[in-house]
Each structure stands twice: as C-alpha cells, then as structure tokens.
Amino acid sequence: MNETLQTIAQRKSCRSYRSEMIKDEELQAILKAGIQAPSAMNRQLCEIYAITNPSYIDELTEAIKKVSEERGEKKPDTYHFSYHAPILLIVSGPEYDSRRVEDGSCMLENIFLAATSLNIGSCWINQLRDTQDVDEVRNILNKMGIPHNHQVVxxxxxxYVNQETPTKDKNENRIHIVK
Ligand SMILES: Cc1cc2nc3c(=O)[nH]c(=O)nc-3n(C[C@H](O)[C@H](O)[C@H](O)COP(=O)(O)O)c2cc1C
Known part of the structure; x- marks a missing residue:
C-alpha cells in the first residue's frame, strides 16, 4: 500500500485530545489540504475558520449545551462539544451556494486525512451545524467573524491525541463491482 492509501486506512475519529497547541506549520499544512479539495464548478466558495481561542470554543460549548437541552437532549456535566481539542475548524459557505454541503464535506475529509498523515487527531463535529441558527449560537459565530450569510457545513x-480510540471495521459489503 502506498503512503496515501495507508493514511486513508489509518484515519479514525479522535475524542480525547492533549491541550497543547499543534505546531503552526502543522496547522497551515492541514488548512492548505482543506482548500485543496475539489469544488463544484471550481467556485471555491466554502471557507475554513480555524478557531484557536479556547474561550470562543468554551462559549460555543455552553451555548450548544443550552440549546440542545432546550430541545430535550440531556448532556452530561462534563459535556464539551469538541472534546477539549485545542483547535476547532469550522467549514462554512454562503447559503445561496447549493453545493456547499458537497464542497465543504470534501474539504473536511481532506482535513482529516492531512491531520492523520501528521499524526494529529481529528473528528467531525456536527452540533454547531444543527444549532447555528439559534441567536445565542449565531452571536458567537458573528463575534468570530463568520459571515452572516454563511451556513456551517x-x-x-x-x-494531538491523548487517548487512542479503537479502529472501527468498515463494512466491505457496501462495495459493488458492476460488470
Ligand atoms: C456527517 C458526520 C457527522 C458526525 N458528527 C459527529 C459528532 O458530532 N461527534 C462525534 O464525536 N463524531 C461525529 N462523527 C464521526 C463519526 O461518529 C465517525 O466517523 C464514525 O463513528 C466512524 O468512526 P471513524 O471515524 O473512527 O471511522 C460524524 C461523522 C460524520 C461523517
């Protein structure tokens, strides 16, 4: 297997992080991999916001927890929506862009693979997408400079990984070769 295929095979979601910041060159490499993704008609409308200020991430956690509980989803006292990772990458695109989900998802997978190749843990975090239009969450997005007309994908x-998560088996029955 070549290095790229090995990286793809090794990628897994990490849910326990060390608090120290990754190196700037590692962050830059991951962000560049993100924007290297394909985009519909090469419009390149999705953007990445790298949130490195822990107080923004903590504010988001509090707001998301409150909104989720108002919606009837009880969260534990220890709840932290991005598992105390030092960085949260938010991928968003203009709401008028009908291909932002596809474009943004390609960016996110590139981000996960680049992180894996650098021995850095990563995980898709969904809760912000589901709560972004509630005022108290949107106010924090505004403060962080995410445009008003953007939707989080x-x-x-x-x-850096604190505790390894077990690798999940992938169901190969989903592959179909049609001749
Ligand atoms: C669209 C999407 C949303 C996800 N949302 C979350 C999430 O909010 N929190 C989380 O811990 N993992 C989330 N995940 C990660 C999945 O739980 C994970 O990919 C799956 O369990 C398979 O494990 P693996 O990534 O280690 O292969 C999400 C993954 C995808 C693709």
Missing amino acids: GCASIG
Missing part, C-alpha cells in the same frame, strides 16, 4: 476538532 461541519466542523473538525484537531489536536
């Missing part, structure tokens, strides 16, 4: 938590 998904997020990636990024950081």
Whole structure:
C-alpha cells in the first residue's frame, strides 16, 4: 500500500485530545489540504475558520449545551462539544451556494486525512451545524467573524491525541463491482 492509501486506512475519529497547541506549520499544512479539495464548478466558495481561542470554543460549548437541552437532549456535566481539542475548524459557505454541503464535506475529509498523515487527531463535529441558527449560537459565530450569510457545513476538532480510540471495521459489503 502506498503512503496515501495507508493514511486513508489509518484515519479514525479522535475524542480525547492533549491541550497543547499543534505546531503552526502543522496547522497551515492541514488548512492548505482543506482548500485543496475539489469544488463544484471550481467556485471555491466554502471557507475554513480555524478557531484557536479556547474561550470562543468554551462559549460555543455552553451555548450548544443550552440549546440542545432546550430541545430535550440531556448532556452530561462534563459535556464539551469538541472534546477539549485545542483547535476547532469550522467549514462554512454562503447559503445561496447549493453545493456547499458537497464542497465543504470534501474539504473536511481532506482535513482529516492531512491531520492523520501528521499524526494529529481529528473528528467531525456536527452540533454547531444543527444549532447555528439559534441567536445565542449565531452571536458567537458573528463575534468570530463568520459571515452572516454563511451556513456551517461541519466542523473538525484537531489536536494531538491523548487517548487512542479503537479502529472501527468498515463494512466491505457496501462495495459493488458492476460488470
Ligand atoms: C456527517 C458526520 C457527522 C458526525 N458528527 C459527529 C459528532 O458530532 N461527534 C462525534 O464525536 N463524531 C461525529 N462523527 C464521526 C463519526 O461518529 C465517525 O466517523 C464514525 O463513528 C466512524 O468512526 P471513524 O471515524 O473512527 O471511522 C460524524 C461523522 C460524520 C461523517
């Protein structure tokens, strides 16, 4: 197997991070891999916001927890929506862009693979996408400079791995070769 295929095979979601910040060159490499993704008609409308200020991430956690509980989803006291990772990458795109989910998802997968190749843990974090239009969450997005007309496609938590998660088997019956 070549290095790229090995990286793809090794990628797994990390849910326990060390608090230290990853190196700037590692973050830059991951962000560049993100924007290297394909985009519909090469419009390149989705953007990545790398949130490195822990107080923004903690504010988001509190707001998301409150909104989720108002919706009847009880969260534990220890709840932290991005598992205390030092960096949250928010991928968003303009709401008028009908291909932002596809474009943003390609960016996120590139981010996960680049992180894996650098021995950095990562995980798709969904809760912000589901709560972004509630005022108290949107106010925090505004403060972080995410444009008013952007919709969050998904997020990636990024950081050095504290505790390894078990690798999940992938169901190969989903592959079909049609001759
Ligand atoms: C669209 C999408 C949303 C996800 N949302 C979350 C999430 O909010 N929190 C989380 O811990 N994992 C989330 N995941 C990660 C999945 O749980 C994970 O990919 C799956 O369990 C398979 O494990 P693996 O990534 O280690 O192969 C999400 C993955 C995808 C593709």
